[in-house]
Amino acid sequence: MKPESAGRPGKGCRPAPCRSHTGRRGLPLYALLPDCDAVVHHGGAGSAMVSGTPQLAITFASEQACLATRIATSGAGLHLPGHTATTATIRAAVAALLHGDQHHRAAADLRRAAADRPPPVELLPRLEKLAAWAARSGRHIADTMSLTPST
Known part of the structure; x- marks a missing residue:
């Protein structure tokens, strides 16, 4: 079990268990x-x-x-x-x-x-097509019901 400490020692909380990870800097x-x-x-x-x-x-x-x-x-x-x-x-x-x-x-x-989910780089062609469709139609993408252009 490796939960974070529920507060600081001395403030009514026990210190984090020895196997816990408590916000180590630089470690993702x-x-x-x-x-x-x-x-x-x-x-x-x-x-x-x-x-x-x-x-x-x-x-x-x-x-x-x-x-x-x-x-x-x-x-x-x-x-x-x-x-x-x-x-x-x-x-x-x-x-x-x-x-x-x-x-x-x-x-x-x-x-x-x-x-x-596909990575963003794979979505780029679809997004470009969608942006071009929105520009041609004069519509804002958010105004449409579908994110897939029909033309």
Whole structure:
């Protein structure tokens, strides 16, 4: 088990377990996550949404909450608004991620779905065709019901 510490030692929380990873500088998340049973993060855009690791997002800003809601909706993790985060709620959320298979399965499904998407370089010709269609038609892409040009 490698959850992040639910606070700082001396503030009512125990230190992180010796096998935990606690924000090592310069080490990318993707290098750590395969060894983790769960990850606790702030829900930022660079977070671990498609890591395959169950996650707890503790958020403080609206854009973080949007990503955290997507994580929770997928079943790959849980969202805890920062103003409700206490040692007890964080501990309970991490325990929920670690026990049972539903979050692990959903996180693995999300990772597989992300891996099945084409890389951006493969989408470029389609995007160029779509932009040309929008320019010819005088329409804004967002005004259409379909992202596939008919001509």
